[in-house]
Amino acid sequence: MSEPTSEILTFQVGTRIYATEVYDVRRIGHGTEAGLTHVSRSCLGQPLASGRGLVVTGTDEMEQALDVDRVLGIQSVPGSSIQPLPAFAAQCLGSAAVVGLVVLDESPTPLIDIPTLIREQLEISAAPREKRIPDA
Amino acid sequence: MAGPEEPQFSEFTERTPAKPPAEAWYFCLKLLGGRYGFDAPLVTEVVRLGLLTRLPAAPLFLPGVFTHRGEVLAVLDINQLMGQQGVPIRPDTRAAIIHCGQWKVAVIAEAVEGLVAIPTRTLQPPPAENAGVAEFLSAVGNDGKSTIAILDLPRVVEAARARSVPA
Numbered sequence: 001m002s003e004p005t006s007e008i009l010t011f012q013v014g015t016r017i018y019a020t021e022v023y024d025v026r027r028i029g030h031g032t033e034a035g036l037t038h039v040s041r042s043c044l045g046q047p048l049a050s051g052r053g054l055v056v057t058g059t060d061e062m063e064q065a066l067d068v069d070r071v072l073g074i075q076s077v078p079g080s081s082i083q084p085l086p087a088f089a090a091q092c093l094g095s096a097a098v099v100g101l102v103v104l105d106e107s108p109t110p111l112i113d114i115p116t117l118i119r120e121q122l123e124i125s126a127a128p129r130e131k132r133i134p135d136a
Numbered sequence: 137m138a139g140p141e142e143p144q145f146s147e148f149t150e151r152t153p154a155k156p157p158a159e160a161w162y163f164c165l166k167l168l169g170g171r172y173g174f175d176a177p178l179v180t181e182v183v184r185l186g187l188l189t190r191l192p193a194a195p196l197f198l199p200g201v202f203t204h205r206g207e208v209l210a211v212l213d214i215n216q217l218m219g220q221q222g223v224p225i226r227p228d229t230r231a232a233i234i235h236c237g238q239w240k241v242a243v244i245a246e247a248v249e250g251l252v253a254i255p256t257r258t259l260q261p262p263p264a265e266n267a268g269v270a271e272f273l274s275a276v277g278n279d280g281k282s283t284i285a286i287l288d289l290p291r292v293v294e295a296a297r298a299r300s301v302p303a
Contacts, residue, residue, distance in 0.1 A: 016190065043193040085191075088239045088293070089201055089210035092300035095193035101201065101208055108189045108201050108208050 004079045008102055010072040010109065011054060014045040019102045019109045020054070022074055029053040031067045040067040042121045043095050044112065056115045064118045077102060082111065095120055159253040160277075164284060165232060165245035167214050167223075168269060171282060173252060174289040178234045182248050185211070185229045195300050199225060202242070209233065212241045217296050218269050236290040239297070243289075254279045259286070 007022035029036065031050025038053060040046055044066075053065030081103045084090070097117035101108040162173030188200035188211065197217035201208050211231060216222040223229065223244045231242035254277040262273035262285070272295070275286040 018192075045192075083208050086201060086208055086210040086240070088212070088241050088297065089191060089194070089198060091297045092195055092198050092210075093191060093193045094195070094300070098192055101189075103203060103208070106203055107187055108203055110189065110191055112192070 005076045011068045012070040018112050020112045027055045029055045037064040039118045039121045164249035164252045166247035171284045173284045174287045179232045209242045236293045252279045
């Protein structure tokens with residue numbers, strides 16, 4: 001019996017690579033696409049150029065986009081490649097959007113829940129300046 | 137009729153306190169520019185850091201994670217936790233994998249010495265300071281080469297975790 005697989009979308013922000021579950025992303029748009037709420041700066045860093053936007057559905061059913069430099073592709077990975085964060089790391093991170101790790105080519109890649117990331121970032125942006133937490 | 141023979145030796149052994157061992161074994165790392173030891177059984181192995189993956193929204197003392205024998209491990213930089221400059225991360229940087237209760241972390245160090253024996257007669261209470269690393273010391277000893285500060289490592293790890301949890 002074959003092992004269950006997951007569809008993973010990998011993307012790049014700055015020099016770092018991240019992954020997300022494909023089903024979280026409604027479509028891939030342009031970083032400058034009008035009519036969307038764009039989040040450029042987050043704990044993932046800031047894109048060097050607004051190349052692409054990973055468009056997701058926000059809590060109010062409106063489309064929101066996380067701007068990224070590049071979408072690297074979609075790949076099918078065995079379920080065993082997706083691992084939870086080490087318990088200690090899970091306790092220490094300042095964002096609930098880092099939901100695990102995907103081991104790609106023996107290298108752990110952070111697995112990001114993009115709707116949560118956008119929601120957190122919008123909350124931080126809306127908060128009074130003194131309550132903002134610094135970006136990683 | 138003679139009573140049961142008195143076990144004289146057992147009385148002696150019961151009333152005499154056990155002689156403390158002449159030396160205690162600690163696992164020694166170079167951290168914060170000095171020598172720090174902690175309970176040796178906490179260490180399961182020493183490894184070279186693999187390719188480190190940085191995690192978003194991680195505190196400075198958690199420089200990343202890496203895979204070791206198929207397991208993803210978090211890295212703890214005690215230098216950063218104590219507000220000092222972090223341990224430089226290079227291909228030859230080594231880490232001691234430790235188990236502290238439910239936490240398993242790889243503690244990176246400027247250098248790994250390994251096991252050292254410290255004569256128990258040299259062990260002294262730590263300095264009465266309540267700041268920085270002094271807060272986490274359980275003793276200070278000397279192995280004949282130089283001073284070794286004994287860290288209460290489980291308390292260090294727990295402090296790191298507690299420091300990260302939002303109030």
